[in-house]
Amino acid sequence: MTYRVHVRVMPRGGLLDPQGQAVEHALAALGFPGANEVRVGKAIELTVAAGSRDEAEARARQMCDRLLANPVTEDYLVQVEDA
Amino acid sequence: MLKVAVVRFPGSNCDEDALRAAELVGCDAFYVWHRDTSLKGAEVALLPGGFSYGDYLRSGAIARFSPVMQAVAEHAQEGGAVVGVCNGFQILCEAHLLPGALVRNEGLSFVSKPVDLVVERTDTVITSAFTKGDIVRVPVAHGDGRFVADPETLAMLEGEGRVVVRYAAAGAGVEANPNGSMNAIAGIGNAAGNIVGLMPHPERMVDARLGSAAGLPFFRSLAALGAGSRT
Numbered sequence: 001m002t003y004r005v006h007v008r009v010m011p012r013g014g015l016l017d018p019q020g021q022a023v024e025h026a027l028a029a030l031g032f033p034g035a036n037e038v039r040v041g042k043a044i045e046l047t048v049a050a051g052s053r054d055e056a057e058a059r060a061r062q063m064c065d066r067l068l069a070n071p072v073t074e075d076y077l078v079q080v081e082d083a
Numbered sequence: 084m085l086k087v088a089v090v091r092f093p094g095s096n097c098d099e100d101a102l103r104a105a106e107l108v109g110c111d112a113f114y115v116w117h118r119d120t121s122l123k124g125a126e127v128a129l130l131p132g133g134f135s136y137g138d139y140l141r142s143g144a145i146a147r148f149s150p151v152m153q154a155v156a157e158h159a160q161e162g163g164a165v166v167g168v169c170n171g172f173q174i175l176c177e178a179h180l181l182p183g184a185l186v187r188n189e190g191l192s193f194v195s196k197p198v199d200l201v202v203e204r205t206d207t208v209i210t211s212a213f214t215k216g217d218i219v220r221v222p223v224a225h226g227d228g229r230f231v232a233d234p235e236t237l238a239m240l241e242g243e244g245r246v247v248v249r250y251a252a253a254g255a256g257v258e259a260n261p262n263g264s265m266n267a268i269a270g271i272g273n274a275a276g277n278i279v280g281l282m283p284h285p286e287r288m289v290d291a292r293l294g295s296a297a298g299l300p301f302f303r304s305l306a307a308l309g310a311g312s313r314t
Contacts, residue, residue: 011186015231016263018191067148070141070177072184073231 002083003048003056009069009076010041044068047083056080085309087112088125090155090171092146097132097168097286104286105129108299108306117149127164127208127305128155130171132224132284142185142227143173152178164208164308165278169225172270172280181271181280182240183232188225189263195224198261198283199251200269207247207276209285211307212300218251221283221298223261223269228282230264230271237265247272248281 011017017039024038050056060078069076087105091098091114098114105112105127115123117135122128135146146152152174159165159180167175175181188194199220202213213219232240240246248270253259260267262282270281285298 015186016189016229018187018189018263022191067140067144070144070184072176072182072233073186 001050001052001056003050003053003080004083005046005048005056005060006079006081007044007046007060007064007068007076008041008079009044009064009074011039012073012075015073041074048080053080053082084109084111085127085306086110086123086125087127087129087305088115088122089113089129089131090115090117090151091131092117092133092135092149092174094135094137095131095133095170097170097284100284100286101129101131101168104289104298104302105305107289108302110302110306110309115151117146117151119151120154122151122154122158125158126308127166128158130155130165130167130174131286132169132171135170135174138227141177143170143175143177146170146174147177156180159278162275162277164305166209166305167280168284168286169228169282172282173227175278175280180278181273182236183230183271185227185282186229186231187227188229188261193224193226194228194261195222196261197222197257198269199254199257200248200283201251202247203249204244204247204272204276207272207279207304208308209279209281209301209304210247212304218254219248219285219297219300220257220295221285221288223283225262225282228262228264230268230282232265240268240271241266243274245271245274247279248283
């Protein structure tokens with residue numbers, strides 16, 4: 001089976017996110033004063049060939065732990081769906 | 084003659100400066116390529132600055148999995164000298180050879196300017212030629228140079244005295260902490276002092292004719308390893 005995997009990598013809460021701050025200031029300058037707590041992360045999409053959905057998710061988590069996210073500074077969220 | 088391998092990744096751009104700095108202090112310096120699987124007998128692995136693999140994903144994240152990094156890690160574990168400058172420091176952190184991480188500068192700007200460093204630790208492979216408390220002016224040039232670590236790691240680094248160089252207070256012509264690093268950390272080492280990473284570029288300041296030779300003692304420290312004082 002092939003599964004589509006969505007990985008969301010975000011800077012860890014509490015860690016200064018200067019990109020998020022810059023975007024927040026830009027939104028305020030554009031006239032969106034209510035936009036707060038902006039944080040900028042990244043989204044990674046891939047397909048994984050695996051025997052089951054659980055296996056696909058486990059593999060994706062290993063990918064995150066080893067490469068896609070930095071465990072020191074980032075948190076990740078993995079979502080798996082049928083391709 | 085001390086053998087120094089300058090590890091070239093696709094996107095390294097301080098490799099020639101690093102090689103020449105090592106040669107200047109009398110080392111036998113040569114390049115190894117990221118696809119090489121050995122350090123070719125080198126006693127020092129020098130990971131230069133640059134933008135390995137275009138800094139894709141995170142600075143140093145892809146370089147970490149280069150074939151040559153296995154050799155670098157083994158060399159480090161055997162107590163061999165491993166030094167990472169700028170992108171080299173980022174790679175060492177990504178490879179977990181040093182703790183913490185280097186993330187986007189606080190002000191978002193790429194910072195390219197001279198800084199003053201306080202040498203806080205002299206029992207490492209690149210700072211033995213200094214006296215504790217020495218102030219050294221060398222340039223930084225990075226976009227992702229803000230050192231961060233979780234509170235426990237930070238306390239460990241400070242408690243064990245593993246901060247090697249720290250950004251000094253603002254002085255004549257220089258600013259303090261140019262990137263927002265925690266505790267103004269510019270470079271750290273492992274406990275034994277054989278693995279060191281730093282964001283500033285001593286290799287760019289090794290010849291008075293090109294502005295300053297303030298960075299030379301870092302390389303003299305390396306060269307001294309050849310005299311039998313190998314850490």
